[in-house]
Amino acid sequence: MDVAADPRVGALPTDPMEPVPYRVVERGQETDDVASLVLAPVAAALPAPGPGQFMMIWAPGVGEIPISVSRVVAEGHLVLTVRSVGAVSAAVVGLGPGDVVGLRGPFGTQWPVADVAGRRVLVVAGGLGLAPLRIAVEQLVAAAPAHLTLVMGARQPDQLLFPDDLRRWAAAGVGVHVTVDAADRGWHGAVGTATAMVTRIGWAHDAAFVCGPEIMMTTAARATVALGTPADSVWVSLERNMHCGIARCGRCQLGPYLLCRDGAVVPWTESMALLEVRGR
Numbered sequence: 001m002d003v004a005a006d007p008r009v010g011a012l013p014t015d016p017m018e019p020v021p022y023r024v025v026e027r028g029q030e031t032d033d034v035a036s037l038v039l040a041p042v043a044a045a046l047p048a049p050g051p052g053q054f055m056m057i058w059a060p061g062v063g064e065i066p067i068s069v070s071r072v073v074a075e076g077h078l079v080l081t082v083r084s085v086g087a088v089s090a091a092v093v094g095l096g097p098g099d100v101v102g103l104r105g106p107f108g109t110q111w112p113v114a115d116v117a118g119r120r121v122l123v124v125a126g127g128l129g130l131a132p133l134r135i136a137v138e139q140l141v142a143a144a145p146a147h148l149t150l151v152m153g154a155r156q157p158d159q160l161l162f163p164d165d166l167r168r169w170a171a172a173g174v175g176v177h178v179t180v181d182a183a184d185r186g187w188h189g190a191v192g193t194a195t196a197m198v199t200r201i202g203w204a205h206d207a208a209f210v211c212g213p214e215i216m217m218t219t220a221a222r223a224t225v226a227l228g229t230p231a232d233s234v235w236v237s238l239e240r241n242m243h244c245g246i247a248r249c250g251r252c253q254l255g256p257y258l259l260c261r262d263g264a265v266v267p268w269t270e271s272m273a274l275l276e277v278r279g280r
C-alpha cells in the first residue's frame with residue numbers, strides 16, 4: 001500500500017469498514033507464539049480505545065481479525081498482543097517495524113472501571129486474557145492499588161504474559177496471585193487453576209472482571225460469587241468470531257447480543273446462560 005501517495009491521508013475515512021493505515025514501530029516477543037506490536041498512525045489516528053475495546057486489524061493480502069488493545073503507549077500509539085493461531089494472526093505476529101497494516105475501531109464495550117474504582121476489585125485473567133484487561137488493571141492500579149486483587153493463570157511458567165507488569169503492580173500494592181497449570185521443579189510459585197486460586201484467596205470482593213477461556217470465566221465467576229461477590233458486579237468477556245465490528249453482518253450473534261457492539265465485555269448475570277452456547 002503506497003500510503004504516502006494516498007490523497008486521503010490525514011483524514012479519517014467516513015466509511016467505518018475502511019481500514020486506517022498504521023505502521024508497526026516496535027515488536028516484542030511475549031512468549032513462543034505471542035507477540036506485541038506497537039502501532040503508530042501513518043497519518044490520521046483513530047479515537048483512543050477504552051479498557052477492553054478491540055480493533056479490527058487487517059494484514060494486507062491475508063485478512064482481518066479482532067484484537068484487543070493491550071496498551072496505549074503514547075498519543076495515538078496502540079499496542080496489540082497477538083497469539084499466532086491461524087492464517088491472519090500468524091501474518092500479524094510475523095510483522096515487524098516498518099510494516100503497514102489497516103486498523104478499524106475501537107469497537108465494543110468497556111470494563112466499567114469508573115464504576116468500581118476505589119472498591120475491592122478482583123481481576124481474574126487466564127493466559128492471553130490479561131491483554132484485554134491490561135488497560136483496566138493500569139487504571140485500577142492508578143486509582144487504588146491496595147484494593148485490587150489480580151489472579152493470573154497460565155498453562156506453564158513460560159506462557160505467563162507481561163511478567164514485568166505483574167512485578168510492577170505487586171510492588172505498587174496490588175495482591176498479585178500467579179498460578180500455572182503445570183511446572184517443573186524450577187517453579188516456586190502456585191500450581192493449579194485460576195479458579196482454584198480464587199477459591200484459595202477465599203474472600204468476597206465488591207466487583208470482579210474475568211477474562212480468559214470460557215470454561216475458566218464460568219468457573220471463576222461462579223467461585224467468586226460463591227464467596228460473596230455480588231453477581232451483578234461481575235463482568236466477563238465474550239469473544240466470538242467477528243467480521244464487520246459495527247453490528248451489521250450478524251456473524252458474532254450470541255443470543256440477544258451482537259457481540260462486536262454489545263460485547264465483548266458483558267455482565268455475568270446476563271451472560272452466564274449464553275456461556276453454555278458453544279461458539280468457536
Ligand SMILES: Cc1cc2nc3c(=O)[nH]c(=O)nc-3n(C[C@H](O)[C@H](O)[C@H](O)COP(=O)(O)OP(=O)(O)OC[C@H]3O[C@@H](n4cnc5c(N)ncnc54)[C@H](O)[C@@H]3O)c2cc1C
Pocket residue numbers: 054063065066067068069081082083084085086087088089090108128131132238239240241242264280
Ligand atoms: C473481541 C475479541 C478480542 C480478541 N482479542 C485478541 C487478542 O487480544 N489477542 C489475540 O491473540 N486474539 C484475540 N482474539 C482472537 C483472535 O481474533 C483470533 O485468534 C483470530 O481471529 C484468529 O484468526 P486466524 O485467521 O489467525 O485463525 P483462524 O484460522 O480463523 O482460527 C484459528 C483457530 O482459532 C480459533 N478462533 C478463531 N477466532 C476465535 C475467537 N474469536 N475466539 C476463540 N477462538 C477463535 C478457530 O476456531 C481456530 O481453531 C480476539 C477475538 C475477539 C472476538
